[in-house]
Amino acid sequence: MILHPFPGGIHPNDEKGLTAHLQVEDTPIPERVFLPLSQHIGAPAQPVVKVGDQVRIGDKIAEARGFVSANIHASVTGVVRSIGDYPNVFGRLSPAIEIETTDDSPFQPDKKREDVLSLPPQTLIPFIREAGIVGMGGATFPTHVKLSPPEDKPIQSLIINGVECEPYLTADHRLMLEHPLEILEGIVYIHHILGARFTYLAIEANKPDAIQLMEETVKKEDAKINVISVPKRYPQGAEKQLIKTIIGREVPAGGGLPMDVGAVVQNVGTTFAIYEAIRWGKPLIERILTVTGRGVKSPKNLRVRLGTPVQDILDLCGGWKTEPGKLIMGGPMMGINQFDLRVPVTKGTSGILLLPRDEVGEYHPHTCIRCGRCVTVCPMGLLPNFLGVFSEYARFSDAERYHLLDCIECGSCTYICPAKRPLVQMIRYAKGEVLRRRKKAANK
Ligand code: SF4
Ligand code: SF4
Incomplete structure (x- = not known):
């Protein structure tokens, strides 16, 4: 079959040898889980349980609000202990349902x-x-x-x-x-x-x-x-x-x-x-993810109940092997750096990457030297150098004219930039700002 390569792209070291040979292991049932109401694109789900309710594994605990939304189900059998703000993967607080486990029975399929x-x-x-x-x-x-x-x-x-x-x-x-x-x-x-x-x-x-x-x-x-x-x-x-x-x-x-x-x-x-x-008839209550990187004692592929705090998973993998550098939810290119180990695993968590201190560089960005390398690698055919400058100086309408919203946030431009400019980070900020302003204008 003839393939049609996309333009741009990069060839980072894939580093998959750490875990590619390791069979998926089941994790023990967590003592408690924290299930965010927003684990998807679209409207957050609406709780259908209250504090003190008994729930069985697989029960619906929050219902999709509207067409573009998704139900949330209990990933353990237990008691709803709280419904309130809890740390999320984006470094903010967002509403989540806390369930304390009372019974470790597995999900019984229909x-x-x-x-x-x-x-x-x-x-x-x-x-x-x-x-x-x-x-x-x-x-x-x-x-x-x-x-x-x-x-x-x-x-x-x-x-x-x-x-x-x-x-x-x-x-x-x-x-x-x-x-x-x-x-x-x-x-x-x-x-x-x-x-x-x-x-x-x-x-x-x-x-x-x-x-x-x-x-x-x-x-x-x-x-x-x-x-x-x-x-x-x-x-x-x-x-x-x-x-x-x-x-x-x-x-x-x-x-x-x-x-x-x-x-x-x-x-x-x-x-x-x-x-x-x-x-x-099984709802989405667990997923497979990779815990990896040279920072973790025992890298693994794990089947994890949704809502399990990262700290539990870290303990299961033996904790840090060396001085901690970064803990990233996802991979090194598109993942998000974490600052709180209470953050739970959600439907979109594909991995937890632990980088030791000596693998995490400290970069001091310089001005653009106009080498054009970011343009060469951009798989969307954008001009990341321009988008970076427009984002940095809050020139959002200029950035929009240069197709800011077509950026897929792959991070290839940041990876390749010899001036160490945080291009994707600036672009992501500008995208958020443009979308926020559009929403505000639509609600006026
Ligand atoms: S992050 Fe955006 S601008 Fe940068 S290379 Fe990827 S698609 Fe292009
Ligand atoms: S790769 Fe960096 S230095 Fe080179 S043009 Fe792009 S932003 Fe400028």
């Missing part, structure tokens, strides 16, 4: 749902919506919305994203190695919903074992899925870049969506969650 493919496609969407599934590659967009394109946007190409191009992370890789049949079944369900003409499973070339296993599984099950090995290049797993590589089409700038070019992209973790929701 009776297995048989003959799923004989059901009308649209009847599968409520199972996904009810389960509170969101994009688990980090985007956290509610999945039932993504799988409900309007009638005038038929989907030709379904692309399952097993690229996992963020350095260090190996959760999706392990999922493909340990649950190939379940992922395949999830793909078949999504295909049934969308009626796509072509279905692809894209895996980065640095995971030859996963590529081989998924190819063998597809062949054995006689499924009509193209397993594609895509070149190792960051950010190959970003939605727009993957669409370009696989089907050669560009999602329109200025707010275009994959459905505008007849495509839907779903992460393999999300696909697995869809399988569990449809086949077993």
Whole structure:
């Protein structure tokens, strides 16, 4: 198959050898969990429990508010102890439901749902919506919305994203190695919903074992899925870049969506969650993540209950091995630095990266030397040097004219900049400011 490489991109050391060979382990049930009401893009969920209520694992404890929102379920059996502000991954406080565990019984699935493919496609969407599934590659967009394109946007190409191009992370890789049949079944369900003409499973070339296993599984099950090995290049797993590589089409700038070019992209973790929701009626109450980096004593791939505080996971992995440098939720390119170990694991947490002190450089940004390297690597064809300056001096309308909102925040420009300018950080700030002002203007 002919691939269509996206422009730009970088080749950071992938550092996946720390955990790629490690089987996923189940974590012990946490003593208490803190489940934020906003673990997704869209309106925060509305609590349907009150302090003192007994809840069973899998019970709905907060309901989606509106179409673009997602339900939240109890990830343990216990008692609701509080509903209030709690530290979140973005360094702020946001509302969360605290449950104290009283019973470590596992989730009991419904009776297995048989003959799923004989059901009308649209009847599968409520199972996904009810389960509170969101994009688990980090985007956290509610999945039932993504799988409900309007009638005038038929989907030709379904692309399952097993690229996992963020350095260090190996959760999706392990999922493909340990649950190939379940992922395949999830793909078949999504295909049934969308009626796509072509279905692809894209895996980065640095995971030859996963590529081989998924190819063998597809062949054995006689499924009509193209397993594609895509070149190792960051950010190959970003939605727009993957669409370009696989089907050669560009999602329109200025707010275009994959459905505008007849495509839907779903992460393999999300696909697995869809399988569990449809086949077993299991809500999204846990996820696989990678705990990694040279700062942690015992790197692992773990299956973790949502709402588990980072401190619990750190203890389970033996704590810091050396003087702490940075603890990042996610990978080194797009992850977020943390300052509070009470922060819980949420639906979008793909990893926890611990960097020792001697691996964390202290940078002193200089003025731009106009080398143009950031422009060369930008996979969106933007001018990060200009966007950085506009953002720095609060020239937001100039930044908008230069397509600020098309930035996917991949961090390639910051990575490459010899003047150590914090480009993506400044751009992210400006994007937030532009969106906040737009919202304010719309509410006037
Ligand atoms: S962070 Fe934005 S501006 Fe920088 S390289 Fe990525 S897409 Fe381009
Ligand atoms: S890479 Fe850095 S120094 Fe070079 S043009 Fe971009 S912002 Fe300027």
